[in-house]
Amino acid sequence: MRATEGADGGLASGDAETSVALVGAPNAGKSALFGRLTAEYADVSNYPGTTVETTAAALGSLRLTDTPGVHGISSFAEAERVTRAAVLEADAVVNVVDATRLSRDLFVTLQLLDMGVPTVVVLNMMDEVEADGVAIDVDGLEAALGVPVVPTVTVTGAGVDELRDRLPEASAPESTPIDSYYDALPDGVDATRAEKTLLVEGDEPTARRVGASGLAADGGDAPLAAVEEREAVYRERRTRVRSIVDDVERVAASERAPEERLGDLLLRPATGIPIALALLAAVFYVMGVVVAQRVVGYAEGVLFARYYTPAVEGVVADLLPASGWAAPVEFLLVNDNLGLATVTVRYTLGVLLPLVVAFYLVIGTLEDAGVLPRLAVVTDRGLGRIGLSGRAVVPLIVGMGCVTMAVVSTRMVGSRRERLITTALLGLAIPCSAQIGVIAGVLAELGVVWWGGYLAVLLGVLGTAGIALDRTLPGRRDALIEQLPRLRLPRPTNVARKTANRTAAFLGEAAPLFGATAAAVSTLDYVGALDAVIGALRPLTAALGLPASFGRVLVLGLIRRDFAATGMTDLALSASQTFVGLVVVTLFVPCILTMAMVLRERGARSALLVWVGSWATAFAVGGGVAAVLEVIA
Numbered sequence: 001m002r003a004t005e006g007a008d009g010g011l012a013s014g015d016a017e018t019s020v021a022l023v024g025a026p027n028a029g030k031s032a033l034f035g036r037l038t039a040e041y042a043d044v045s046n047y048p049g050t051t052v053e054t055t056a057a058a059l060g061s062l063r064l065t066d067t068p069g070v071h072g073i074s075s076f077a078e079a080e081r082v083t084r085a086a087v088l089e090a091d092a093v094v095n096v097v098d099a100t101r102l103s104r105d106l107f108v109t110l111q112l113l114d115m116g117v118p119t120v121v122v123l124n125m126m127d128e129v130e131a132d133g134v135a136i137d138v139d140g141l142e143a144a145l146g147v148p149v150v151p152t153v154t155v156t157g158a159g160v161d162e163l164r165d166r167l168p169e170a171s172a173p174e175s176t177p178i179d180s181y182y183d184a185l186p187d188g189v190d191a192t193r194a195e196k197t198l199l200v201e202g203d204e205p206t207a208r209r210v211g212a213s214g215l216a217a218d219g220g221d222a223p224l225a226a227v228e229e230r231e232a233v234y235r236e237r238r239t240r241v242r243s244i245v246d247d248v249e250r251v252a253a254s255e256r257a258p259e260e261r262l263g264d265l266l267l268r269p270a271t272g273i274p275i276a277l278a279l280l281a282a283v284f285y286v287m288g289v290v291v292a293q294r295v296v297g298y299a300e301g302v303l304f305a306r307y308y309t310p311a312v313e314g315v316v317a318d319l320l321p322a323s324g325w326a327a328p329v330e331f332l333l334v335n336d337n338l339g340l341a342t343v344t345v346r347y348t349l350g351v352l353l354p355l356v357v358a359f360y361l362v363i364g365t366l367e368d369a370g371v372l373p374r375l376a377v378v379t380d381r382g383l384g385r386i387g388l389s390g391r392a393v394v395p396l397i398v399g400m401g402c403v404t405m406a407v408v409s410t411r412m413v414g415s416r417r418e419r420l421i422t423t424a425l426l427g428l429a430i431p432c433s434a435q436i437g438v439i440a441g442v443l444a445e446l447g448v449v450w451w452g453g454y455l456a457v458l459l460g461v462l463g464t465a466g467i468a469l470d471r472t473l474p475g476r477r478d479a480l481i482e483q484l485p486r487l488r489l490p491r492p493t494n495v496a497r498k499t500a501n502r503t504a505a506f507l508g509e510a511a512p513l514f515g516a517t518a519a520a521v522s523t524l525d526y527v528g529a530l531d532a533v534i535g536a537l538r539p540l541t542a543a544l545g546l547p548a549s550f551g552r553v554l555v556l557g558l559i560r561r562d563f564a565a566t567g568m569t570d571l572a573l574s575a576s577q578t579f580v581g582l583v584v585v586t587l588f589v590p591c592i593l594t595m596a597m598v599l600r601e602r603g604a605r606s607a608l609l610v611w612v613g614s615w616a617t618a619f620a621v622g623g624g625v626a627a628v629l630e631v632i633a
């Protein structure tokens, strides 16, 4: 329902269907405000483009919708379409303006008013305006716009009560300078004011809708105004914005804030790259050493090995009869490889849960500080060589902690193409920390030359695979066109809330999937299919110059990567055999948990590509290395 500005007070009419949309530029604070106004949490992050779809919740008798950030209503990208639809449906709009970026954000404000959408303007980030030494004449702005303007600091809640009180005053001027442009539309176009405004701005979906419904005067043609018209409208609107900003904004001092200077350091290569490396090392240390090894080690080695697993095994043994039909059930529940009640629970709660929580805490903190987009900028050139953009840096580093988590974090990477390349590289050639731990131990015994060789082989595979994927996959690498958010101190409450939400969502999806995969593999194991695989691998292991028992190592590796590396330490191998074996287990397929995640995030085709590609790469490169070593020796 669209609000009618009637005598009964428009929005406050008590109609449960009345809807209000939060609209404004990316990173202006819409989701933070949404969280303040309703009981619902929408993801709040310090980078543009956090919100990609609408979320709605009740606000008293109103329905409030959070929308993706936009710089204009008549626009074309996916997020922009979502927001345009929300604006056209809403009875009123709360236009969230980043007050530190008035001359950018008032464009959308004027556009909304030109469209005749009842609006309340929120001047957010007033704390930062003050810190910048800028003064804004709020009353003057209200007079210039002709609609309520409420200054807020969303993250502390300042001004939010006033906003709630003034929502019923949402309005739009009777007429604006846009009116004169309506003449450019074909005669007799029957459209609302909002639609007419979009039409003179050349918004094609609106033209199609108006034209298709047979309302266009001249034979159903799209009733669009010419391109020059749109440019004239935009120019006129920008001129109005400039004159309003000139009138209401007073810049007292233009000293550069400390966080701006720090921001510059992050972006300049000479300082940015060392800082980026230090940060990534810290991420790796927290994820790969503290959590993946210590916390997980304690959970698995003490909590599960000493208490949980024996207890569950005891209960199952007590409950099930010793023979007959119960044998397969017992195997399914408590087998040592992937028992549903033992190993699967241990992986999910003892391994995955600590990693997921740690990952979201670390990433949430970096996100809120505004560091991630800057890391992306400094690493963009290097990663460009393998078809990736700087956004892929985080998944690749997280991968050295836990490849499973890294696959999840590829959501942060721009296009589908880039996500696929990142996922493939993660699956192929990034060893996870569990594996690195075991491999480092083995290499330490072999000596430093073998270390160098190992790194060279991995980097070679990473580079070659990246270049090959970049050349063969359709499409092109994304450019990094992001507006950098301001550096801010992370807010612990927001990081904690975000982590809790994301962890719950993740485990809710991952746990059932992992359980199903584990049950399927256990079934294969029970009927002897895994032993058959070990047998079938014999020619391959022989070709690598490795004993047949290496086949068992590989089968363990199908389930978990570090099992494979650990299994190798039991075999009596020569130095070069050990090296070949290490290369193969590193490049070999990702663990079963990672595969479950690839399946969920990328779909069956990509999962198959990664899985089969890993088999092929592991044996091709392993064979190559074995041949080279033979020649050298």
Ligand SMILES: Nc1nc2c(ncn2[C@@H]2O[C@H](COP(=O)(O)OP(=O)(O)OP(=O)(O)O)[C@@H](O)[C@H]2O)c(=O)[nH]1
Pocket (backbone or CB within 6 Å): 025, 026, 027, 028, 029, 030, 031, 032, 033, 043, 044, 045, 046, 047, 048, 049, 050, 051, 052, 067, 068, 069, 070, 124, 125, 126, 127, 128, 152, 153, 154, 155, 156, 368, 488, 491, 494
């Ligand atoms: N200092 C300060 N920070 C704020 C304020 N409001 C929001 N923020 C921060 O600004 C960042 C962006 O907030 P969001 O609510 O995610 O912004 P959004 O408008 O929903 O952004 P998109 O979803 O990308 O369109 C977060 O880091 C918030 O904590 C404010 O009034 N003052």
Ligand SMILES: [Mg+2]
Pocket (backbone or CB within 6 Å): 030, 031, 032, 043, 044, 050, 051, 067, 068, 069
């Ligand atoms: Mg948002």
